[in-house]
Amino acid sequence: xxxxxxxxxxxxxLLITGATGGIGWETAKAVAQMGAKLTVTGxxxxxxxxxEKELKGMMDxxxxxxxxxxxxxxxxxxxxxxxxxxxxxxxxxxxxxAGAAGGKQVEELDQEFLEHLMNINxxxxxxxxxxxxxxxxxxxxxxxxxxxxxxxxxxTAGNTAYAASKFAVVGWTxxxxxxxxxxxxxxxxxxxxxxxxxxxxxxxxxxxxxxxIPFAQAMEEAEAGxxxxxxxxxxxxxxxxxxxxxxxxPNIVGESVKISGGSVMx
Numbered sequence: 001x002x003x004x005x006x007x008x009x010x011x012x013x014l015l016i017t018g019a020t021g022g023i024g025w026e027t028a029k030a031v032a033q034m035g036a037k038l039t040v041t042g043x044x045x046x047x048x049x050x051x052e053k054e055l056k057g058m059m060d061x062x063x064x065x066x067x068x069x070x071x072x073x074x075x076x077x078x079x080x081x082x083x084x085x086x087x088x089x090x091x092x093x094x095x096x097x098a099g100a101a102g103g104k105q106v107e108e109l110d111q112e113f114l115e116h117l118m119n120i121n122x123x124x125x126x127x128x129x130x131x132x133x134x135x136x137x138x139x140x141x142x143x144x145x146x147x148x149x150x151x152x153x154x155x156t157a158g159n160t161a162y163a164a165s166k167f168a169v170v171g172w173t174x175x176x177x178x179x180x181x182x183x184x185x186x187x188x189x190x191x192x193x194x195x196x197x198x199x200x201x202x203x204x205x206x207x208x209x210x211x212x213i214p215f216a217q218a219m220e221e222a223e224a225g226x227x228x229x230x231x232x233x234x235x236x237x238x239x240x241x242x243x244x245x246x247x248x249x250p251n252i253v254g255e256s257v258k259i260s261g262g263s264v265m266x
Contacts, residue, residue, distance in 0.1 A: 017128065144186070
């Protein structure tokens with residue numbers, strides 16, 4: 001069976017968080033076309049409705065569950081998992097795509113901002129994963145893919161809070177992977193550099209403002225720093241995530257897969 005065959009994920013129920021963001025959205029579309037049963041979640045109910053409509057155009061609506069949730073809320077996390085399993089059965093794959101960005105210089109940071117970013121990018125994601133993981137342990141199978149970042153592998157100026165949260169995700173991925181594989185569960189991370197999404201453009205805009213230059217110039221500088229001379233697309237990241245969820249990647253365990261256009265080598 002081909003990696004991206006229409007039946008490659010037909011036996012799996014996948015839960016995708018942050019599905020209203022660019023990468024989560026494209027990941028949902030990619031796995032829908034690979035036959036997965038699918039639960040998608042996000043905080044923006046209007047965007048979820050748009051995604052639901054798009055997904056129903058490419059898959060059987062009876063294999064789709066759409067659930068708005070705030071993953072920082074313990075009650076929402078519990079209800080999301082319970083409702084998803086009641087609707088579509090055991091969650092055999094989890095994609096943690098929910099997250100937030102934010103760039104400030106060290107002297108500008110405060111405790112509220114640090115705790116907010118760490119809660120969204122790491123703590124609440126960890127706690128949701130814990131709920132799904134316990135059921136995976138009972139079943140002795142499952143796949144988890146965490147959306148990290150190149151910022152979880154190396155630091156950059158004006159990025160301390162975000163980088164710290166993504167370093168946490170990478171460290172958690174590696175440590176959990178060693179425990180999880182004993183139960184037949186694979187845990188990996190995907191670490192993109194700049195991806196052409198609203199989040200990345202906002203990050204580049206913040207850099208432009210700090211440097212006092214136009215956005216277009218900041219974008220040119222960002223692209224010039226990438227050997228491929230372009231930002232990655234959400235579809236490229238989505239396809240990498242989808243690959244890690246398939247049986248084609250059985251011995252990829254605890255990895256941080258970089259999608260950087262070569263910039264990570266500079």
